Amino acid sequence: MARPGSRIIQAKLVLLGDMGTGKTSLVLRFVKGQFFDHQEPTIGAAFFTQILSLNEATVKFDIWDTAGQERYHSLAPMYYRGAAAAVVVFDISNMDSFVRAKKWVQELQRQGNASLVMALVGNKLDLEAKREVGIEEAEEFSQESGMFYMETSAKTSYNINDLFYEIAKRLAKALPSQPTRMNLRNAGETRNRIFCCSS
Numbered sequence: 036m037a038r039p040g041s042r043i044i045q046a047k048l049v050l051l052g053d054m055g056t057g058k059t060s061l062v063l064r065f066v067k068g069q070f071f072d073h074q075e076p077t078i079g080a081a082f083f084t085q086i087l088s089l090n091e092a093t094v095k096f097d098i099w100d101t102a103g104q105e106r107y108h109s110l111a112p113m114y115y116r117g118a119a120a121a122v123v124v125f126d127i128s129n130m131d132s133f134v135r136a137k138k139w140v141q142e143l144q145r146q147g148n149a150s151l152v153m154a155l156v157g158n159k160l161d162l163e164a165k166r167e168v169g170i171e172e173a174e175e176f177s178q179e180s181g182m183f184y185m186e187t188s189a190k191t192s193y194n195i196n197d198l199f200y201e202i203a204k205r206l207a208k209a210l211p212s213q214p215t216r217m218n219l220r221n222a223g224e225t226r227n228r229i230f231c232c233s234s
C-alpha cells in the first residue's frame with residue numbers, strides 16, 4: 036500500500052540495448068532479487084512490475100524489457116512510445132554494445148519526448164578487468180544527451196536499486212500526481228516492494 040499522504044505515480048519504463056548486455060538480468064535483480072549465469076534470451080519483450088516507495092511518492096513501474104536483437108527492432112517503438120522512462124543498457128566489457136547504445140539514444144531523441152527520463156547504464160561492472168568502455172567516455176556521452184549515467188552489476192546487485200531509485204526520484208519531480216483507481220494491492224506479479232528512505 037502507498038504510504039499515507041504519498042502520491043502515486045504509474046510509470047511505463049522501457050529497457051533498450053544490445054542483446055546480451057544484461058537487460059533482463061537487471062530487471063530480474065530489481066523485481067525478484069534473482070540472477071542467472073545462463074539467462075535465457077528474451078523473445079520479443081517481457082513485462083514486469085515493481086513498486087518503489089520514496090518519501091515523496093510511490094512509483095509503480097510497468098517495465099518493458101525488450102529483446103535487443105536487430106530482427107525485433109521494428110517492434111521497439113511499441114515499447115518506448117508513451118514511456119515515462121527509458122534505460123539504455125550496454126556492457127562495459129563490450130565496445131560494440133556501447134556503439135549500439137548510442138544509436139538507441141539517438142532513436143529515442145528523434146521521438147522528441149522532452150520529458151522522458153533517460154538513463155544510460157554500463158552493466159557488468161564486475162567485469163572491470165575486461166573493461167572496453169571508459170567511464171569518462173560514457174559520462175560525456177550521457178551528459179551531451181541529457182541523461183544520467185550509472186554503472187551496475189546485475190550479478191553482484193551493485194547499483195541496481197539505486198538506478199531505479201534515481202529514476203523514480205526524477206519521475207516524482209517531473210510527473211504530476213495521478214489519483215487513479217489503481218489498486219496497489221492488486222499490482223499483478225509484484226510481491227516484494229522496495230522502500231527507499233534517503234532523500
Ligand SMILES: Nc1nc2c(ncn2[C@@H]2O[C@H](COP(=O)(O)OP(=O)(O)O)[C@@H](O)[C@H]2O)c(=O)[nH]1
Pocket residue numbers: 052053054055056057058059060061071072073074075076077102103158159160161162187188189190191
Ligand atoms: N558478469 C556479468 N554477467 C551478466 C551481468 N548481467 C547479465 N549477465 C550475463 O549476461 C548474459 C546476458 O544477460 P541477459 O540479461 O539475458 O541480457 P539481455 O539480452 O540484455 O536481456 C547472461 O549470461 C547473464 O548471466 C552482470 O552484471 N555481470
Ligand SMILES: [Mg+2]
Pocket residue numbers: 058059060075076077100101102
Ligand atoms: Mg533479455
